[in-house]
Amino acid sequence: MVYPEQQLSERQRYYNAKEIAQYYRSRPWVVIWRALTIVWLFARFVLGLKLDEWFNRAELNKFKRAGQLRQILTDLGPTFIKVGQALSTRPDLVRKDFLEELIKLQDQLPPFDNALAFSIIEEELGRTVATMYRQISPDPIAAASLGQVYHAFLTTGEEVAVKVQRPNLLVSIKLDLYLMRWAAGWLSPWLPLNLGHDLTLIVDEFGTKLFEEIDYINEGRNAEKFAKNFRDDPTVKVPLIYWQYTSTRVITLEWIHGLKLTDTERIRAAGLETDAVIKTGVISGLRQLLEHGFFHADPHPGNLFALADGRMAYIDFGMMDQLAQPTKEAIASAVVHLINRDYVELAAIFVELGFLTPDTDIMPIVPAIESVLGEAIGESVGEFNFRTITDKFSELMYDYPFRVPAKFALIIRSLVTQEGLALTLNPNFKIVEVSYPYVARRLLTGESPEMRRRLIDVLFKNGKLRWDRLENMIAIARSDQQFDLLPTAQLGLQYLLSEEGKFLRRQLLLALTEDDRLHTQELQRLWDLVKDDLEPKRLFDVALSSLRVVSTEGIAAILPTANTINSL
Incomplete structure (x- = not known):
């Protein structure tokens, strides 16, 4: 495949924290003005909440304040919109009134001028709009944080979506990332123990992914890699990329006729079972993490759609990440150890994954892990959910030297977002009821030598076979009708x-x-x-x-x- 020439220089295309810092240190007035703008907007918002509380107007003004928060994030631009999008998938953290407003940040943002968008298309692709498209919508059908989308038909007849990047995007993102990194460095010493240890690294990971996301050539490559991984999976749909009509700031892809996962009424009206839709999404997410290692790091409702035939369609591949084989295997083992309450083995996995340093004495930490995570699991697998685990696990960071490796910030975000979508469709859904049978099946089939070694580690302890563990894994794997x-x-x-x-x-x-x-x-x-x-x-x-x-x-x-x- 010959890809179009990328128009950004190598310097511009890749995130470089030192280079960005060097640039803005010599422009303090730009930084100060942006920082004052951010502080002023949020200070006014917080003051409004306090006034509502003092004068007993909180209930009366709750929708007004929710709208104000959405508007603040929108006015502050792409970086803050991304934060709002992440929060919009956390019904456990955000009140319903605020949640309803934040959801609008997924694809209901103000568009930029159409004439400017069409001029970007023509500049990037080197042809006029009239010669490329038989028909194109006069206005965007969706506007997101980084660009806006037009519905079009190519002159050759294909129905497509044309995504055009917002102007001056790179400049805005660089400044916000510089401020976020500065704030992370300032906050770290004030956070408990190692909670802030990798805060700047997490910002750097976010910055790296954001720079990748604004390169539409990279997004097209990601889409094709993702499609190749799921080529034999009849439950997943990936749109085709039209490379002749794609550049760094414009991407043209196959049009998807789908239903938003938050639109439960339309999903049911289409004759789809919500739990079946959830299961398809969860299993495809697990396959990304544990089989392919190449996963969608931004699966919010604007990026996933249910198709009338029951398939799950992914449409945005800007923010992706890759896991190494040992990490995939360790995650699979961690799930099994967690469900089976093997907290010593689980602590060892935390060391392997980088949540604890190699020189950490894990034995004093094991009772704390058992106390917090054992309570979160409850009496049975069916009572477990990932949201509870992440919230409970965060409690450990206040008393023990846990840290979140930068790469795992994206993994956790992806998993929590997927569970948030599942809870939107079914508030009683338990993600492990679907995911654990899949993990058990992955270990039992043991497609690789490494995965077979993991199975042996799970089934044997001190040279003895744990018969109950083997029975439990087989029973749970068989609960999946596809097994x-x-x-x-x-x-x-x-x-x-x-x-x-x-x-x-x-x-x-x-x-x-x-x-x-x-x-x-x-x-x-x-x-x-x-x-x-x-x-x-x-x-x-x-x-x-x-x-x-x-x-x-x-x-x-x-x-x-x-x-x-x-x-x-």
């Missing part, structure tokens, strides 16, 4: 017969005979759990297929195990 046990059994058998499975063969042998007895009761419980899925003919076919893919040496490798059994 077929036989392919998983086939993968497991192939793994056992392989050289890589030598350790597991030995561990299973010890597990079956530990405490000087055969664990027939545990085996019977497992068989009762899976027998309905293991029809004799299908089971024979799976075994035969597994043997075919294993070498003679691989089969011979299990013979010592058989000899060991005879000698016991």
Whole structure:
């Protein structure tokens, strides 16, 4: 694929905190004026809230104040609009009246002049609007924080969305990021323990992603990578990118006829089950994090749509991030350890992910983790939700040396936003009722050597098989109707017969005979759990297929195990 030439220089295209700071240190009057503007607007707003409280007018003026907050964020521009968009997906943090106004920041912002937008299109693409589009809406159909969208038909007939970037965007974002970074550095020493340790790094991560988001060439590449990841998934739709009509500040993509996830009435009127829509969104989000590692970091309601056929459509790929393989595996293990209340193992995962430093003594922290997170989980998996966990987990930062790695700020935002969308559709929805079966299935199928090692770590402790853990994982995985046990059994058998499975063969042998007895009761419980899925003919076919893919040496490798059994 040959992409259009990018018109921004390398210096401009990438976020560089030092370069931005150097620029604005020599222009203090610009910084001071912007800072005074921000402080003045918010001070007036806070004073208004206090006056309402003092004169008992809070209920009377609540919608007025909500509208004022939205207007302040809108007037302050793209960076603050992004903050408002993040808050608009947190019904647990924001009052309903404020929430309804903040939601408007997703795609109901004031547009900029159409003549200016069309001139940007012509300047960027080097052709007149009339020669490119058979028809284009005279006004934008949506205006967002970074640009506005027009509904158009190409001269070749394709129905498209044309997104045009707001003018002077780069200058505005640079100044706000400089002020945010300065404020983060000033606030850090005043925050408890390590709560502010990585605050400037989080701002830098946000700045890096924001710079990527305003490069529409990068967005187009992201869309194609995302589409490739989900090419075999019939539940996810990604619009095509029309590269001939795309540049750094203009992107043209396939038009999506969808329903906003916050429009529950239209979703139900279309004959869609809200819980099915939620499940599609949650599973696609988990696949991004745990399979592909390439995830949508800004999944607010303006960027996701439900299609009439039940698919989930993603339409904005400006803010994305990539996870390394070990991070994906560690997250999967963390979910399992959390649900199974293995707090020592969970603390070790926190070290691995960077929430605790490698030299941290985790044992004094384990009781605190158990106290806070154990309460959040409740009596069963069904009572768990990610919103509660994040809120409870934040309590630990006041007393223990936890910190949030910069990359995880985006992951947490993505997960909380997705759960916020789910709660909008169904206030009683529990995200783990969907996500844990998926995680259990991912571990049980063990597609990679690393994931298989994670499964072994989950199932064995001090050399002993945790039978209840295995039963629990299989039971929960089977609660997902899409889970077929036989392919998983086939993968497991192939793994056992392989050289890589030598350790597991030995561990299973010890597990079956530990405490000087055969664990027939545990085996019977497992068989009762899976027998309905293991029809004799299908089971024979799976075994035969597994043997075919294993070498003679691989089969011979299990013979010592058989000899060991005879000698016991």
